[in-house]
Every structure is written in C-alpha cells, then in structure tokens.
Amino acid sequence: MSDNLNISAERRTEFGKGAARRIRRADKVPAVLYGHGTDPIHLTLPGHDTMMALKMSNAVLSLDVEGEEHLALAKDVQRDPVKRFIEHVDLVIVRKGEKVIVDVAVYVEGEAGPDTVVTVDNATLQVEAEATNIPENFTVSVEGLEAGSQILAGAVELPAGTTLITDPEALVVNVTQAISEEALEAELAEAEAEAGIEHEESDEEAAEAAEGESEGDAAAAEGESAGESEDA
Incomplete structure (x- = not known):
C-alpha cells in the first residue's frame, strides 16, 4: 500500500496534436480527469513528478488543480513505444472509502524443487479494493515445490479489505518437470520430421x-x- 502522491496540475485550454507536442517539449504531460458525473477536465501535469508517480501501478494521485483538490486513479498511461516517455494520462476521480476494480501484479519468490520449471500463467490478479488502499503487488512462494504443484488464484493471500475478482480456479503458477536435453533434442527432431524439415x-x-x-x-x-x- 502506498500514500497518495501530490501533483500540481494546470487546466489545459489548447488541444490537438500540435498542442500536445508543445506541452511535451515543455517537459509536461497532457492528461484528462473524469468520473463521478463530472465533465472531463483537461489538464497539464509536470513531467518529472508524473513520471516518478506513475512508476507504481494503480497510482492514486492527490491533484491540486489550481486550488481544487481531487483524488484520481491513473487508469490509462500512454507511452512512446520507443523512448517510453509518457504521452498522455487518463485519470478517474475516486473518493476515500470508494472501492475500485484493478489489476495487481503477482511476484514469485523462492526456489522450487530440483529439476523443475516454474511458469507464471497469470502475472496479474483482478481485485476489488479501496481506492486509497490498493495493494502494490501480491507475492507467492514456490519454495521447495515439487513438479506437479500448482498455485491457483484462490490460494493467493490477499490483504484485509481486498476481494478477488479473478476466477479462484484460475492457474497462477505451474510447477512442471524439467525436460532433459536429450529428450528436448528428440522432441525437436520428431517435430521437424513431421514438418518435413531437412537440415x-x-x-x-x-x-x-x-x-x-x-x-x-x-x-x-x-x-x-x-x-x-x-x-x-
């Protein structure tokens, strides 16, 4: 769980691609704030502060919009596909005590038994949590697990006040037997033969x-x- 992040924002009156480019050249980020029946508010956010705040998934921002205070959840963050800088942010207004549905990352720790392979089938879980108390991540341990072991969504420990939305039977982590190099080469050769591949x-x-x-x-x-x- 993380504290709300304070961001000073400005109302935006210029729109379009040209205006967005000028905003980014000034090391700022165009954004839109909406929700709770209000008209969308177009904003300009400080570039560095926004980048640091949005390093955390499901970041809740405490926005000061020219004297107006808003709590907002970052719902969509658009990034440049190459340089990865933030191009635009969609923010939704939330209230203290209000519950929201979000996707939270699953991290795996520990070392499974010898000659095993650990596969993460679901890297996130969808949960319902208080907007101001969203878990940063969930951790599951595979320490010592033998081949054939599985961890389902329903077995992942959630903090109080957080409800699982993902199907409890959904497979999160699967521990299988590692295949030997000889068996792998044999399978590859068989697959190539079936495909008619000749070397x-x-x-x-x-x-x-x-x-x-x-x-x-x-x-x-x-x-x-x-x-x-x-x-x-």
Whole structure:
C-alpha cells in the first residue's frame, strides 16, 4: 500500500496534436480527469513528478488543480513505444472509502524443487479494493515445490479489505518437470520430421561421415586380405 502522491496540475485550454507536442517539449504531460458525473477536465501535469508517480501501478494521485483538490486513479498511461516517455494520462476521480476494480501484479519468490520449471500463467490478479488502499503487488512462494504443484488464484493471500475478482480456479503458477536435453533434442527432431524439415549436412558432420566410411572400407579390406591369406 502506498500514500497518495501530490501533483500540481494546470487546466489545459489548447488541444490537438500540435498542442500536445508543445506541452511535451515543455517537459509536461497532457492528461484528462473524469468520473463521478463530472465533465472531463483537461489538464497539464509536470513531467518529472508524473513520471516518478506513475512508476507504481494503480497510482492514486492527490491533484491540486489550481486550488481544487481531487483524488484520481491513473487508469490509462500512454507511452512512446520507443523512448517510453509518457504521452498522455487518463485519470478517474475516486473518493476515500470508494472501492475500485484493478489489476495487481503477482511476484514469485523462492526456489522450487530440483529439476523443475516454474511458469507464471497469470502475472496479474483482478481485485476489488479501496481506492486509497490498493495493494502494490501480491507475492507467492514456490519454495521447495515439487513438479506437479500448482498455485491457483484462490490460494493467493490477499490483504484485509481486498476481494478477488479473478476466477479462484484460475492457474497462477505451474510447477512442471524439467525436460532433459536429450529428450528436448528428440522432441525437436520428431517435430521437424513431421514438418518435413531437412537440415543440410555440416562440414563437420560430412567429415565424420567420410572418416567413418574410410574406417569401414579399411576394415573390409583387412577382412578380404585375411580371407585371401587363409585360402592360400
């Protein structure tokens, strides 16, 4: 659980791509605030403070909008696909004590039993929690678990006041037997054969094959010589 993050915001009166680019060049972030039946409020947020605040998922911001106080949950954060800077933020107004439905990350800790593979099938769980008391993450332990062990959503420990929305039978973590290198190569070869994939013989394999043929020819020649000697 984290404290609310204080952000000073300004009302935005310019719209469109050109205006958004000018806002970003000034190290600010365009945003929109909506919810609870209010008209959308277009905002400009300080770039660095917003970036730091939104490093946490489900961040709840305490916004000072030119003297008006709002609590807001970051619902959608749009980032540049290459540079990863924040392009736009959608914020929804929340109230203290109000419950919201959010996705919370699941972290795995510990080391499972020998010769096992741990797979995370659901990296997040959907839960209902108080807007001002959203869990930062859930932690599940796989310490010592043997192959065949599974952790379902319903088995993940939730803090008081948090209700699971995800299906309790949903698989979160699956522990399976590690496959040996020989078995993996055999499966790969079988799959390639079924797909009709043929590999060209490498120079090393060709050399080994030629060497084997030479040794075979030499052995056959020795056998023939021995046979001739016995006939003589």
